Amino acid sequence: MTDQMGAEVKVAVLGSGSWGTTFANIVADAADLRTAEGHKTEVVLWGRRASVVDAINESSENPDYFPGVTLNEGLRATTDPAEALSGARVVVLAVPSQSLRENLAAWRPHIPSDAVVVSLMKGVELGSLMRMSQVVGEVLDFPEERIAVVSGPNLAREIAERQPATAVVACPHEETAVLLQDLFRSAYFRPYTSTDLVGVEIGGAMKNVIGLAVGVAEGMGLGDNTKASLITRGLAETTRLAVTLGADEHTLSGLAGMGDLVATCSSPLSRNRTFGEKLGAGKTLEQVVAETKQTAEGVKSSESILELGWANGVDMPITESVVKMMHHDLSPAQALVAFMSRSTKPERYGV
Ligand SMILES: NC(=O)C1=CN([C@@H]2O[C@H](COP(=O)(O)OP(=O)(O)OC[C@H]3O[C@@H](n4cnc5c(N)ncnc54)[C@H](O)[C@@H]3O)[C@@H](O)[C@H]2O)C=CC1
Numbered sequence: 603m604t605d606q607m608g609a610e611v612k613v614a615v616l617g618s619g620s621w622g623t624t625f626a627n628i629v630a631d632a633a634d635l636r637t638a639e640g641h642k643t644e645v646v647l648w649g650r651r652a653s654v655v656d657a658i659n660e661s662s663e664n665p666d667y668f669p670g671v672t673l674n675e676g677l678r679a680t681t682d683p684a685e686a687l688s689g690a691r692v693v694v695l696a697v698p699s700q701s702l703r704e705n706l707a708a709w710r711p712h713i714p715s716d717a718v719v720v721s722l723m724k725g726v727e728l729g730s731l732m733r734m735s736q737v738v739g740e741v742l743d744f745p746e747e748r749i750a751v752v753s754g755p756n757l758a759r760e761i762a763e764r765q766p767a768t769a770v771v772a773c774p775h776e777e778t779a780v781l782l783q784d785l786f787r788s789a790y791f792r793p794y795t796s797t798d799l800v801g802v803e804i805g806g807a808m809k810n811v812i813g814l815a816v817g818v819a820e821g822m823g824l825g826d827n828t829k830a831s832l833i834t835r836g837l838a839e840t841t842r843l844a845v846t847l848g849a850d851e852h853t854l855s856g857l858a859g860m861g862d863l864v865a866t867c868s869s870p871l872s873r874n875r876t877f878g879e880k881l882g883a884g885k886t887l888e889q890v891v892a893e894t895k896q897t898a899e900g901v902k903s904s905e906s907i908l909e910l911g912w913a914n915g916v917d918m919p920i921t922e923s924v925v926k927m928m929h930h931d932l933s934p935a936q937a938l939v940a941f942m943s944r945s946t947k948p949e950r951y952g953v
């Protein structure tokens with residue numbers, strides 16, 4: 603990337619929550635690798651809260667999300683979006699999906715018109731039913747070759763601890779994906795490229811919904827057959843939707859599909875799975891919402907995803923059950939009965 607963009611590249615990461623902090627740290631660690639090759643990458647993280655920003659600048663730590671984890675010392679943070687974005691060639695977005703449009707509208711005057719914008723978010727906008735890259739394209743009026751996404755089995759805590767992980771960098775314009783792959787590659791983070799933006803984004807958004815369902819099953823004390831069934835049928839549902847929207851079926855058996863689904867559905871670190879687990883164990887929705895401090899994207903995105911499915915004639919039985927549990931007072935026990943009493947069908951139907 604540095605070869606194409608000059609010897610010095612500034613990367614702005616907007617959002618200093620769990621994934622924004624971790625991703626900024628990945629890019630800062632990756633930058634160290636390339637220093638030896640004569641390139642300089644500056645990484646600046648924008649956060650809303652001064653206390654978090656100060657802690658990152660003063661002690662290379664984000665105590666709210668990763669107490670005890672030492673971040674790269676070269677990582678700088680600021681509460682000023684203009685400062686973070688000034689001269690940035692790459693702008694990485696890591697805020698909750700439902701606030702992206704509002705955030706982008708505020709940041710737009712500061713985003714350099716020739717920047718590449720990268721979404722890390724795994725949601726679908728309520729109302730518009732747009733994927734995050736579509737929201738970026740609409741608000742910023744950027745061409746598709748300068749909008750990319752990163753997705754995959756990326757539980758932030760593990761990666762903040764620098765445990766090995768893989769991901770997919772997707773952009774319809776392969777050259778952009780390759781340039782970003784180089785910028786984000788570190789000793790413990792290995793990005794693959796893809797041109798299938800739709801498949802990568804739908805895989806990321808859907809795995810949160812299936813993660814909620816698997817969490818509910820876990821909370822109800824159900825076993826591995828039930829969870830494997832939900833994961834597998836969840837992948838079928840994800841693939842049906844993604845392919846209908848134009849994705850390559852193979853993307854969904856890759857890192858941003860099956861890979862992320864497995865990580866999310868099997869890990870107690872997943873906020874979506876944990877949310878579902880608490881509900882399945884008998885807590886009320888209000889209790890679980892009050893206890894959940896970080897973003898569990900599937901709760902809201904389940905509604906927009908279901909609508910997207912309906913608008914495109916796609917059968918989405920697990921998503922429908924999740925929406926009813928999250929928003930229409932269906933109990934986990936009722937959801938289970940409804941799911942199991944559906945009419946029988948071939949394993950493969952629809953697209
Ligand atoms: N945490 C993880 O392991 C991963 C998360 N993601 C995705 O990254 C996105 C961000 O998630 P996290 O960082 O995990 O969430 P988080 O809840 O940890 O952090 C969200 C950040 O956005 C800020 N924020 C909240 N509302 C805002 C608003 N209205 N305007 C501006 N900033 C606001 C919060 O203060 C916080 O700093 C989500 O779409 C999530 O699905 C993707 C991969 C891994």
Ligand SMILES: O=C(CO)COP(=O)(O)O
Nearest residue numbers: 754755756757872873874
């Ligand atoms: O996206 C993630 C893992 O890839 C994080 O999952 P949760 O948002 O459920 O914590």
